[in-house]
Amino acid sequence: MNFSSRFIEEAVNAFASLPGIGKKTALRLVLHLVKQQPEIAVQFAEAIVKMRRNIRECERCHNISDDKLCSICANRSRDQSLVCVVEGIRDVMAIEGTGQYRGLYHVLGGVISPIEGIGPSDLNIDSLVQRVNEGAVKEIIMAISPTIEGETTIFYLSKKLRDTGVQVSTIARGISFGGDLEYADELTLGRSIVARVPYKGVNE
Amino acid sequence: MNFSSRFIEEAVNAFASLPGIGKKTALRLVLHLVKQQPEIAVQFAEAIVKMRRNIRECERCHNISDDKLCSICANRSRDQSLVCVVEGIRDVMAIEGTGQYRGLYHVLGGVISPIEGIGPSDLNIDSLVQRVNEGAVKEIIMAISPTIEGETTIFYLSKKLRDTGVQVSTIARGISFGGDLEYADELTLGRSIVARVPYKGVNE
Numbered sequence: 065m066n067f068s069s070r071f072i073e074e075a076v077n078a079f080a081s082l083p084g085i086g087k088k089t090a091l092r093l094v095l096h097l098v099k100q101q102p103e104i105a106v107q108f109a110e111a112i113v114k115m116r117r118n119i120r121e122c123e124r125c126h127n128i129s130d131d132k133l134c135s136i137c138a139n140r141s142r143d144q145s146l147v148c149v150v151e152g153i154r155d156v157m158a159i160e161g162t163g164q165y166r167g168l169y170h171v172l173g174g175v176i177s178p179i180e181g182i183g184p185s186d187l188n189i190d191s192l193v194q195r196v197n198e199g200a201v202k203e204i205i206m207a208i209s210p211t212i213e214g215e216t217t218i219f220y221l222s223k224k225l226r227d228t229g230v231q232v233s234t235i236a237r238g239i240s241f242g243g244d245l246e247y248a249d250e251l252t253l254g255r256s257i258v259a260r261v262p263y264k265g266v267n268e
Numbered sequence: 269m270n271f272s273s274r275f276i277e278e279a280v281n282a283f284a285s286l287p288g289i290g291k292k293t294a295l296r297l298v299l300h301l302v303k304q305q306p307e308i309a310v311q312f313a314e315a316i317v318k319m320r321r322n323i324r325e326c327e328r329c330h331n332i333s334d335d336k337l338c339s340i341c342a343n344r345s346r347d348q349s350l351v352c353v354v355e356g357i358r359d360v361m362a363i364e365g366t367g368q369y370r371g372l373y374h375v376l377g378g379v380i381s382p383i384e385g386i387g388p389s390d391l392n393i394d395s396l397v398q399r400v401n402e403g404a405v406k407e408i409i410m411a412i413s414p415t416i417e418g419e420t421t422i423f424y425l426s427k428k429l430r431d432t433g434v435q436v437s438t439i440a441r442g443i444s445f446g447g448d449l450e451y452a453d454e455l456t457l458g459r460s461i462v463a464r465v466p467y468k469g470v471n472e
Contacts, residue, residue, distance in 0.1 A: 066364035068331055068338045068357075075319035078312045082297050093286050095358065097320055098332065105320035108282045109313035115279035116301055116309035127272055128302065134272045153272075154299070160270035 065091070072098075124195070126171040126188045128153045136160075136169060143167040145202035149192065149221065151175055151214075155207060167205070170195065175208060175217040184220060192221070196228045206234040269295065276302075328399070330375040330392045332357045340364075340373060347371040349406040353396065353425065355379055355418075359411060371409070374399065379412060379421040388424060396425070400432045410438040 065087055067073035072094060079090035097105045121127070122134035125147075129135070136142060136156075146167025150156055156169050172187045195201060204225060208214040222232050238256040239248050248256075269291055271277035276298060283294035301309045325331070326338035329351075333339070340346065340360075350371025354360055360373050376391045399405060408429060412418040426436050442460040443452050452460075 066361050068326075068340055068360065068364075069319075069323055069334050071319040071322045071334055072332060074315045078315035081312070083300050084293070084296070089288070091358070091361075092288070094316075094319065096287050097316065098323065102320050105316055108285070109317045111278045111282035112298075112301065112309055113313045115273075115275040115298065116306050118275045119273055119302065122272075128276060130273050130275055136272055154295070156272065157270055157295075160272075 124191075125169045126173060126191070127156055127169055144200050146205065147192075147195065147201050147203070148205045148207050150207050151209065159207060172208075172217070175211075175213040176220055177213045187217075189221065189224065193224055193228070196225060196230045201230055203231040203233060206232065208234075210237055328395075329373045330377060330395070331360055331373055348404050350409065351396075351399065351405050351407070352409045352411050354411050355413065363411060374408075376412075376421070379415075379417040380424055381417045391421075393425065393428065397428055397432070400429060400434050405434055407435040407437060410436065412438075414441055 065076070067076070072091075075094045075097075076087060076090045079085055079093050080087050085093075097108065118130065119128055120130075120132075122129040122137055123132050124137045125134060127134040127136060131138070143166050146165075147170050148159060148165060148167055149170045149172060150159070151172055151174060153171055156171065159165050159169075170188065170192050172189065172192075174182050174187055176182060176184055176187065192204075196204065204221075206218045206221065208218055218234060225232055237252065238259070239245060239252065245253065269280070271280070276295075279298045279301075280291060280294045283289055283297050284291050289297075301312065322334060323332055324334075324336075326333040326341055327336050328341045329338060331338040331340060335342070347370050350369075351374050352363060352369060352371055353374045353376060354363070355376055355378060357375055360375065363369050363373075374392065374396050376393065376396075378386050378391055380386060380388055380391065396408075400408065408425075410422045410425065412422055422438060429436055441456065442463070443449060443456065449457065
C-alpha cells in the first residue's frame with residue numbers, strides 16, 4: 065500500500081498488528097477515526113491504555129479484575145461452596161451470560177498440552193488445590209472443553225483433588241439443544257446413549 | 269456480555285464503536301492486548317493519537333498529509349500538468365498502487381449526491397477550478413466511479429472547467445481484464461462495444 069502520510073502508515077500498522085485484521089481493514093478503521101473529531105480517537109486510545117494499565121488478575125480465581133478480588137469473588141451473595149473450573153476468562157463470560165450459575169470460578173489459564181509445552185505447573189492448579197484445602201468449597205465443576213487436552217486436564221485435576229474429599233463433577237455432555245442427531249459425531253452420540261438420563265416429564 | 273472488569277468493558281466498547289467490529293471481535297482484540305506486554309498497548313494507542321493529532325489536508329490537493337503539501341504535491345519530479353480528480357484518499361492509494369501514474373491528484377471529498385444532501389459546495393470543486401486557472405494544468409483526468417452520482421459529478425465538473433480550456437478525460441471504462449463477457453452487466457458491455465478501440469498488435 066502507498067501511504068502519502070507516515071502517521072497514517074504507522075496507525076494502519078498498529079491496527080494490522082491485531083489478530084484477524086489485515087492492512088485493508090486497518091486502513092478502513094484508521095480512515096474512520098480520521099473522519100471523526102480528534103477527541104474520539106483520543107478517547108479510543110485512552111480506553112485501551114487505561115484498560116491495559118489497570119486490569120489485573122483476581123487473587124483468588126485468576127479471573128480478570130479491576131481490584132484485588134474480581135466482582136464475582138467479591139460478591140458475598142454467590143454460593144461460596146461451588147467452584148467452576150474453566151480454561152480462560154472468555155469461558156467465565158460465556159457461563160455468566162447464561163445466568164444459570166451462582167457459584168464462583170477458578171481460571172486455569174489453559175489446559176495441559178504437551179504438544180504446546182504447557183504442563184500442570186504452567187496452570188493455576190496449585191492455587192485451586194489450596195482453595196479446596198481451605199475447606200469452604202464443597203463441589204468443583206469442571207467446565208473444560210471435551211478435547212483430548214481438556215480431558216487430560218480434568219483427569220489430572222481430579223487425581224490432585226481426590227484426597228481433599230471435594231465432590232468433582234463435569235458439565236453435561238451430549239447432543240446440543242436444536243442439534244440434529246444425524247449430524248452429531250459418533251463419539252458424542254455414542255456417549256449420550258451410554259450416559260442416558262431418566263426422562264423427567266413436564267409436570268415434574 | 270458480562271464483564272467482570274469495567275476497564276475491559278470500556279475497551280471493548282471502544283473497539284466495538286469502529287465500523288465492522290462487533291462485540292465479540294472487540295473482545296478478542298482486547299484480550300489479545302491483555303496478553304501482550306503493557307508497552308504494546310501503549311504503543312498501539314500512541315500511534316493512533318499521534319496520527320489523529322498530526323495529519324492534515326494537503327493545501328493543494330486535499331489529500332491526507334503530514335505537512336502543508338502532501339508528498340505527491342511536494343514531489344517536483346511528478347508531472348505538474350496532469351491532475352487526476354478522485355473522490356477520496358483511498359482512490360489516491362489505489363492509483364498510486366498501480367505505479368502507472370506520475371501526475372498530481374485532486375481529492376473532491378465525495379461526489380454530488382442530492383439524496384445524501386451533498387451538493388457541489390460541499391466538495392473541493394472551487395479549489396480545483398482555481399488550480400486550473402493558475403495555468404500549469406493541461407489535462408484533468410476524471411477517475412470517479414461510474415455511478416449515477418459519479419457521472420453527475422463528472423458532468424458538473426466538465427461544465428465548470430469548459431471555459432478554462434483544459435483538456436478533460438475520464439479513465440477508460442469497459443470489461444475488466446480477466447472479466448467474463450457473459451457476466452458483465454449490459455450497460456458496460458453495450459458501451460464497450462460502442463466505444464471500441466482499434467486493436468494494437470503486440471508489435472506496436
